[in-house]
Amino acid sequence: xxSPSGTSGPSGPLAEVLEGQREAELQRAARALLKExxxxxxxxxxxxxxxxxxxxxxxxxxxxxNVGWTLRTDADxxxxxxxxxxxxxxxxxxxxxxxxxxPFTRRRYVLLCLTLAxxxxxxxxxxxxxLAEQVVLAAADPELLAAGxxxxxERRDERLDLAAVVRLLLRLGVLRRVxxxxxxxxxxxxxxxxxxxxxxxAGMPAALRGPSLIEAEDFAERLTEMTxxxxxxxxxxRFRTIRWTLTRRLLDDPVLYYDDLTDDQLAYLTRQRxxxxxxxxxxxxxxxxxxxxxxxxxxxxxxxxxxxxxEQGTHGHITLLLAQxxxxxxxxxxxxxxxxxxxxxxxxxxxxxSKTARxxxxxxxxxxxxxxxxxxxxxxxxxxxxxxxRPALARYAVGDAVITTTGDER
Numbered sequence: 001x002x003s004p005s006g007t008s009g010p011s012g013p014l015a016e017v018l019e020g021q022r023e024a025e026l027q028r029a030a031r032a033l034l035k036e037x038x039x040x041x042x043x044x045x046x047x048x049x050x051x052x053x054x055x056x057x058x059x060x061x062x063x064x065x066n067v068g069w070t071l072r073t074d075a076d077x078x079x080x081x082x083x084x085x086x087x088x089x090x091x092x093x094x095x096x097x098x099x100x101x102x103p104f105t106r107r108r109y110v111l112l113c114l115t116l117a118x119x120x121x122x123x124x125x126x127x128x129x130x131l132a133e134q135v136v137l138a139a140a141d142p143e144l145l146a147a148g149x150x151x152x153x154e155r156r157d158e159r160l161d162l163a164a165v166v167r168l169l170l171r172l173g174v175l176r177r178v179x180x181x182x183x184x185x186x187x188x189x190x191x192x193x194x195x196x197x198x199x200x201x202a203g204m205p206a207a208l209r210g211p212s213l214i215e216a217e218d219f220a221e222r223l224t225e226m227t228x229x230x231x232x233x234x235x236x237x238r239f240r241t242i243r244w245t246l247t248r249r250l251l252d253d254p255v256l257y258y259d260d261l262t263d264d265q266l267a268y269l270t271r272q273r274x275x276x277x278x279x280x281x282x283x284x285x286x287x288x289x290x291x292x293x294x295x296x297x298x299x300x301x302x303x304x305x306x307x308x309x310x311e312q313g314t315h316g317h318i319t320l321l322l323a324q325x326x327x328x329x330x331x332x333x334x335x336x337x338x339x340x341x342x343x344x345x346x347x348x349x350x351x352x353x354s355k356t357a358r359x360x361x362x363x364x365x366x367x368x369x370x371x372x373x374x375x376x377x378x379x380x381x382x383x384x385x386x387x388x389x390r391p392a393l394a395r396y397a398v399g400d401a402v403i404t405t406t407g408d409e410r
Contacts, residue, residue, distance in 0.1 A: 018026045026055045030283045031304055033059070033071070034251060037080040040173035040200060052078040063284055067251065068229060068244040072203060079203035085249030087223040091376035092306060096164040096171070104164070110149050112165045114138045116174075116382070119196050125178070128185045128192040132162060148392055159186045162400065166194075174200050247276055250297050251284070254305075255378035255392045256293040293391035307376045314354040319370040320343055323379060327397035332386030335371075339363035 031047035032039060039049040052059060057071045063069040063080065093103035093209060094112075099280045104112070118134035119126065132153045139151040153159055163182040167269050169175045176195040184190030207226040214225045229241075249256050258266055269276070275287035277295070286297035286304070299305065310320045325341055342363040350358045357366060371387060373379035379393040 020342060022055075026058055027050050027283065027285050029055050030062070031285070033078065033080040035304055037082050037206075038172050038200070039078045040197075040350040041076055043173045049078055059225060059380045063280075064069065066243070066279055067247045068240075069316070074199060077203055078198065081206040083206070083208075083227045083248065084252055085245050085247075086253070087227065088220060088295065089253075091372075094168060096167040096246075102164070104160075104168075107149065107218060108161050108164060110144070111135065111151065111161055112168070114353075115162070115165050115169070116201070119201055122196065124196055124198070125161065126194055126196055128162075128180070128194070131166075132159075135162065156186060166192075170194075171205075172200070173197060173243075204386065216372075238264075239268065243272070243276065247280065249285075250276065250280055250295065253296055253378060254307075254376075255379070255390070257391065258292070292392070296392065298362060307373055309373060309377055309379075314352075314357045315366070315369055317352065318342065318345070318357070318366050318372050321349070322367070322370045322394060323374060325408045326374070326380055326387060326389045327393045334381060334386040334389050335364070336365055338367045338371075338387065342366055 029048055029051035032045050033052060036045055039045050039052060041049055043049065052071075053073055056078075060071040063071055067083075069083065072079045072081070095101040095103055098380070099366065102167050114135045115131065116126055117138060118131055122131075122134070136151055137155055140148070151158060155163060166175065166182060169234070170177060176197060178195055180190055180192030182192055185192055202206060210227060211222070211226060214222050216222045216225050234395040244268055246256070246261075246265060249372050258269075273290070273295070277290075277297070280286055280297060281288065284297075284304070289296045289298050294380070302308070304400065310316055311322070311385065322338060322341070328364055340363075346353065346358055356362060371382065374393070375382065377392075379390055379396075381388045382388055
């Protein structure tokens, strides 16, 4: 199409429509990558994967410039290699499937690494029993044994751990089940056969330097070396690193508190806050909520998160009630005090709770689950003196929590 001025390409209302469509597709693709940094062509986000392929250049440029993350795409997968803004944050662990699944423990993470190493050296197909044998051989490493980590996979709980790792790899698209079922392997009554998708497997590591190249022994120092991009030998590089860190935290963390920043980071954010938040909003649709204590990038669509609050059901109701209790506290509250408060709440609200939540002795587990969510959302902090509310929890200080029951409540 030729415009009246003689330049080629659509113009007027059509151009606006096409530009709006492009921006909507780009935003959908970016949100998919932030939610699932590894997308496959035949996975649950196949439509978003196609959008990522279509807008790969724009996405690659944005992530590289604003957060220092690299995006690799091919016909099978799209992999956004993310480096978190806070390397030691352990409040969002891997889970084998849904948010309700058990979080990965240290043993499961080690088992995941050993499994990936075995798959990298293996064939295009592998049986779970054979994979288990290779993991056991790798686990005999003297350094692992010295660290107190041992796998024989003879016990049921160990086989359950391996099954959880495999299910995570199935969800990520690294493996494709051909025949069998993991439950049969766990019970010792059968085996499972998988296709190994080598291109997807190759994209799993997100570190910029391989762990074998790291000389530091301290855990925090090893993480820093694995993710370091370059030496900070100029103001330009130093400011770029600060911008990357701040943008990463605004994208990944529920709340960015000013008190958690270094003096240099706070000074940079004070000057560049409008630019940084506007760039994030343009790409993702997240909206900046700026308060005296910090910034939260709020999602109007409410799907760009792995932890929600409030949430339906018994645990969601208890978490909300404890949040209100903590928000009104004027001192640190001990876990024992929170458990006692749950017992009191059960008298008033127990008719709406599940049967297991009303049982005597259930309070510590209910409190632990609620605190895990509150800490993951940046709403509370567990200290030696007790649980301390963080500023963003103040929004729950007023009003009464209302439970919405679901069909699975008993």
